[in-house]
Amino acid sequence: MLLCLLSAPVCAENVVRIQPSQSIDNSTYLYYVDLLHLVLDVTAADYGPAKVIILESSLSQSRGFSMLKNKQLDVYWAGTSIERERDYLAITIPLDGGLLGDRVPVISRDRVSEFAAITSAEQLQKMVACQGSQWPDSDILEFNGYRVERVISFKLMYAMLLQQRCDYFPRGINEAYAEVSVVGNESLVVYDPIMLRYPLPMYFFVNKQNHLLAQRLTDGLLALLANGKLVEFIRHHATTAPAFPLSRYQHSQIFTLENPTLPYGYANRAYIHWIDAVKQ
Known part of the structure; x- marks a missing residue:
């Protein structure tokens, strides 16, 4: 409750605007929406309640990032790249563990x-x-x-x-x-x-000026990692559970690709391998 005690406006209900699903086929959209709700819930004591609002019109990635830059969206999730991390604040904890x-x-x-x-x-x-x-x-x-x-x-x-x-x-x-x-x-x-x-982490992105929301998302994801709930979430969410156990891929032919779009220093980031816990 520290932030609430220091600043009453922080604890007013925050509105978090997000992208809509791109189509009925995009069923894993629910994974990211549910994860965002979980992150906001676990940080509510420190940052106050939050209401998620889903925009109505479907967005291309280019349009989604443009709206994020123009503060018409608050959170956008997508695969990272050099350009995206240059123009936006990336919460560099992979939402899907890689x-x-x-x-x-x-x-x-x-x-x-x-x-x-x-x-x-x-x-x-x-x-x-x-x-x-x-x-x-x-x-x-x-x-x-x-x-x-x-x-x-x-x-x-x-x-x-x-x-x-x-x-x-x-x-x-x-x-x-x-x-x-x-x-x-x-x-x-x-x-x-x-x-x-190939390495392609999916991150939450926010506007470059929105440091408070970036910190809230970071705190929430780290808390879920620390208590094991993020691993539990990906294992059991209806859209991701069918991928497990990961041992099912041990006999797959794996063609390894290079990702030239990765930001410099990606390999040295913390938490890029949290999926290792899922593999146990």
Whole structure:
């Protein structure tokens, strides 16, 4: 209650505006919303109550970050990059423990035998991946020699995959299983005998001037790490639980990619490996 005692306005109800879900396929959106609520709840005693407001119109990543810069959004979550950490305050505790960078192809069920024949990265590089036009993943894949169809809309990516206008949609293991279970995606499957692996932490970002909210998010995530609730959360949340146990990937072919968009010093940051606790 220290901040409340020192400053009454701090303990008035804070409004935290966030992005809406990009589509019904984006089921893992709920993971980040629920985690944000948990972080705000665990810090309420020190920072006061907070009300989360979800904006109505779907946003591209470019638009979302623009609204964050113009103070029309308070929190935005996305994969990090040099440019994003230059222009915004990143809360450098990975929200998914690093699982976002373990990518498995989502494919049409009738193409399983085709993907089963892949034994090298070169074979996969000949296929076309649907990927977000403004996502760091597209830059990473192209940098490593993979063919990418850049798509502006998340909803359109799954529509294109269903129409086989691309060959696969690489999704984080924390995302893929929940997304293929969405109504309408019955003809799709997560092909986890193949994995693309690259470092790409998902962070909360706030406006560069919003140091108080940045500190609150940091305090909350650190508290959840310290008491083990963050590990418990990712293990049991409905959208991420299907990825576990992680031992299921021990026989997967893993194609390792370089991420040229990572900020300098990333490898020396604390907490980048908190997912190790999940692997136990």
